[in-house]
Amino acid sequence: MVNQKNILLGVTGGIAAYKACALTSKLTQKGANVKVVMTENATKFVSPLTFQALSRHAVYTDTFDEKDPAKIAHIDIADWADIAILAPATANAIGKLANGIADDMLSTILLATQADVYIAPAMNVHMYAHPAVIQNMKQLDGWGYHFIEPGAGYLACGYVGKGRLEEPATIIETIESHQLSKKAEGNVDDKERFLQGKHVLISAGPTREKVDPVRFFTNRSSGKMGFALAEAAAQAGAEVTLIAGPTSQVVSHPQINRIDILTAEEMYQAMHANFASNDIVIKAAAVADYRPKIIYDQKMKKQDGEWQVAMERTKDILHSLGERKEGQFLVGFAAESEEPIENGLRKLAYKNLDAIVINNIAAEGAGFEGDTNVVTYINKHQNTESIPLASKKEIATQLLTLIANDLKDEVV
Template identity: 45%
Template sequence: MSVLNGKKILLGISGGIAAYKTASLVRLFIKAGAHVQVIMTPASKDFITPLTLSTLSKNPVYSSFYNQDDENEKWNNHVELALWADLMIIAPATANTVSKMANGTCDNLLIAAYLSAKCPVYFAPAMDLDMYKHPSTLANFTFLKQFGNTIIPAESGELASGLSGEGRMAEPEHIVAFITDDLNSKLPLKGKKILITAGPTYEAIDPVRFIGNHSSGKMGFDIASSAANLGASVILISGPTNCTVSNPLIHVIPVVSAEEMYLACHQFYADVDAVVAAAAVADYRPKHVAQQKIKKAATNFVIELEKTKDILASLGLLKKNQFLIGFALETENEIENAKLKIQKKNLDLIVLNSLQDEGAGFGKATNKVTFIDKFFHIESMELKSKEAVAADILNKIMMHFGMQR
């Protein structure tokens, strides 16, 4: 999954011949899963039509402060456009537009939106080689970088003047790759490895029957997706579930039984920075597993059970620098039981669920949790989607590592 997936991109287009390439640029952003809103300078419409860009972006294209052809003239709010965006990209950024950006010359809608932007801004210069290397242009580049803007370096090649050299706007594919690489390098959990367990375990009775539970795995999978979207490399050890992931940073290890999950956790534990044990692991398993399907015969049937290995407690014993998070699903004395679990299993944080809370528990899209840390600080959260709860859990991990989203 691209880091651009779901991002709201405000694409500013100024009046240079390279504007014709922005049709491809819009398509690449859309293909990466981004939402694109285009602002054009009046001059840029001589090189590519607003209709083309509106069709590709599936949004209206703005180029003036109000809709001049509308009988009921409507102001195009540059502040709303700027605040809507997660990213602003100005491509092509002509020498004229770069100068206006650097000096705050606000004479068109694009510059007004730029001056109102609170999001990261990228600009891709496009001009002739002498203009690109002129001291005034270089000074403007320096100003913009000091403002926190990021330059996408121009490329060398044949220019509109007929000369050949540096000044061509980077190709659309290169612009997308540059922004993607830059965003990935700045993700807060870049370089961190997180182990996550999810789903139920099935403990075999015979070849066709098992002891299990109602866990869907959704909570663990949402935590994995949230961690990967923040740049972490994720090892997701999952019991049987219908949940899926698409992010290449998530390595899924399918298991069935508690014993298989125990072995998988211990295989990877030494190399991870954090563990989120969200799986609903069976506490007991049949002591003897029948090799053939058990036939219905006697009125009463007894299965002798034995305890499974306590995965979380075993990880707590081996803990060195790992940040260890467990889950607790309780039906009574929730807080006290969760505190005991923190102590017995050497946890840093526990995520407490109560079946007493409406909207929480197995098989639901929502969850209501209480965070309790190893110092017994308690933080009760409201009912949220499991995606939002996953984000809260990742915030706890980032706080532990001194990072911010």
């Protein structure tokens, strides 16, 4: 899907700029026409000559360096591009784009282009989690920009965590996959749009239960499984409402309406407010079972001895939805480490579910935070489907197919 495409590659000033060299090379090998635009800071890490040799095109660094008097360079390149890639995308570059700032060659091109723009962030783990960066990414996501999430691992700054530029091969694979789906969008058969006309409500991510102004209880949920379900459902033609706890995950499909919440009580209220208008409801969020009984207005100071925090139960969202459902196909998730099938079956019956997805978090490649999972799907008739180790995106599509088939059988 990149062969013979005109691809603009924007390189910003981060140590990950060296990976952009490999990305340029791989795109060129796939038959793409690549033009590289660098910020001034990017040239401190990699020489423009390197990109010129790899792309076989002149490299652009200065808005006022007009090489052809018959054209305005930044507009000409913006119009020329079929696809634009920002890799690495620093927090600064993301912030400028989200706020319409055009103060160099790259930022002016990105504001002027009508091409699909793919953003591959790379930065320190704490920068990536900063509220300003998250808000900027949400803004761009809402405008239709496509994000390629960074990987987790050892970073150049010495920290270990999320923020490492995704590998060039994966960036290309992600872009090709999206371009392929976009090309087929106007000619998709019924099998691919198997949720056309359906309204789907999904919860994802963790909740945070406040102790005092600086402390809270939470869990390790990243929201990846729930977000994968939301994207897959939208791709299958559904109108999706996603209730999301605090997470760095972003959505890119225009048919996903994202509602952000923080606490278990907020999740309860949001799920119930949207429950009646949906056909399929999937609770994939890891909601806190307990919250502090007392929330302190001031930061609790360190003192001698132990500090005990009294906890109280939160509302059981899934059970309450099971009590009031009227035709909705209700699906729960069960993250278990002991007797997963037995515990999952008990939850299926007790909470009046139509199906349950059992996740044995003790299994290799399964559980929170990772990109893969291993699950077992059981419907209310106890028909069981085991889905072996696969990416959460692949599992999401398989789960939705099973749900759609069960829903079809119920209608019949």
